[in-house]
Amino acid sequence: MTVASAWRTLFCHEGHALPNQAADLELAAVTKTYGETVAVNHVSLKIPAGTYCCLLGPSGCGKSSTLRMIAGHEFISDGDVMIGNTIVNDLPPAKRGTAMMFQSYALFPHLSVRDNVAFSLKMAGTGKAARAQRADALLDLVDMTKYADRLPSQLSGGQQQRVALARALITNPTVLLLDEPLSALDPFLRIRMRAELKRYQREFGISFIHVTHSQEEAMALADMVVVMNDGRIEQIGSPREVFNTPKTTFVARFIGRHNVVPEDGRTFAIRADRLKLSPPAAADGAAATVTEVEYQGMSVHVALRRSDGTELLATLSESDFDRAPVQVGDSVSVGWQAADRHELAA
Template sequence: MPSNAADLELADVTKAYGETVAVDHVSLKVPAGTYCCLLGPSGCGKTSTLRMVAGHEFISDGDVLIGNTVVNDLPPAKRGTAMMFQNYALFPHLSVQENVAFSLKMAGIGKAERLERADEMLGMVDMDAYAKRLPARLSGGQQQRVALARALVTNPTVLLLDEPLSALDPFLRIRMRAELKRYQREFGISFVHVTHSQEEAMALADMVVVMNDGRIEQVGSPREVYNHPKTRFVAQFIGGHNIVHEGASAYAVRADRIRLFAAQADGTTASPATVSDVEYQGMTIHVALKRQDGTALLATLPEHEFDRSPVSVGDTVQVGWNADDRHELAA
């Protein structure tokens, strides 16, 4: 792990805009060298949290620590963080090389050294061949690499990324996910990445932080959060789960654990349901169902399994799951 790697900690951090509380007493520790994704819907407080760490928003209450240092009152340039913005924010009149070197220029580093460091960083992100080009002559993916190089050239302790993949087309987004993860491993510092995409968080993160209404709902590895959602919100937002009510309690069942039967099957909790939709997704078929008690369910079936016993809209089937696949949710 590099010598500049350090833990990031938020201790009871709150952000209020007048009477509106955007971040509500959030506490979180991101160990050094972690790829952390802040995941949640628009307005959940994830970007405000990121901007408080960066120093672009004042903290209403609580502390942000990087290593053992409380950075609340430090300007962004003194925190050891760097931020990569959603729109990349490249200077259109500066070359790629000059864009990457700009923050070093602001720090008073001499021209020869800053250009050498910029060239070295461009080489690391495979953009050295484009050093003299203007940003307008680059593709979206190339612009992202330049923005990443510009953020990393200052040798930050923590890199902060605000929805960095949202402007890219789906194919490029997948490719750039792999590159971001590779760069994080190579540099060995923490990346804190804001996203509303469950797929993006699952693919990238060592630590997923699910936020809702200014608070943290759950923290864990992608597999922990997906397989063991703590709350109804997490189960629904992460996706792939059905919420089933029984009396005053609720529990989750993954969509790929739902099974359809022609008749009651042993070892399952099965009940009749009507097929309301069938959607082909290539390797899987999504079958939407409604039980007689009004519960809506989604079954995700492998194509070969669906083909053995195909169903159509309007069919009545037995729908069930193994008792072991029931996951209790907090009240």
């Protein structure tokens, strides 16, 4: 039985609606102000049901405020949040059909794993036996049954995340909201847990809306990436669309591995792996000086500065670098194919 089938069976046997009913989420000119400060500025966005959406951007860009307004943990200064056909602006969090996974997981340290998962049912007045049965079923789905009687302090970071996920899912949400849930994990565990999150989202069939400042995380997880900057949306698209065809200078630079190059009165983005280095006498490139060489295992990053001051980054395969190695201070010629240029908005 798949995770999704087990989840459906759990809720249907208890007389609940199916947990993954289709429901789009839509923001219409949503704004959040704190006094004179505008944190979110007329954001409009439609997230189809069953989508893994990452809100991506630097600290202070408005992504967490947007998530909290969807959840009902922040008042909306202007605009509307709609889930399905219902405007939820005035509904409390528990009535919106959403559930939240916080950055810290926010587990109660004095409660067992089982009681943490069952806590919302206790607040709703569900009997002790019924809520324990449902909590145990959710713990089984996330492979945490044998830890049910432990305290959170006795769990690893990845285990705590699974408990937080089970606690969120026990409320039968239509949309799961995740506020930087992987940021506290070490790099190896982060990679493993993001694969688990993606699998759960796919099998449960509900929308996950995930706030992150990690470009790599968004690329790995999302069906839809929403890049935010200064309270506004800069670009919406699939990971490949956003990476290969950034619309603005901000997106090109924030996503990384792009060079922003002015040419002929226009501005272009060129992927770092599309730059070609050759001896300085080559006629088909611009002269540049190597400023840094960084070995990355399968690739080598070569930072350069052109004579006009433009900073460039070339990502070379290890074999290409070995065929024509360079070091800091070397002069080289830098070129690229015209087809590899992507024009950015003014």
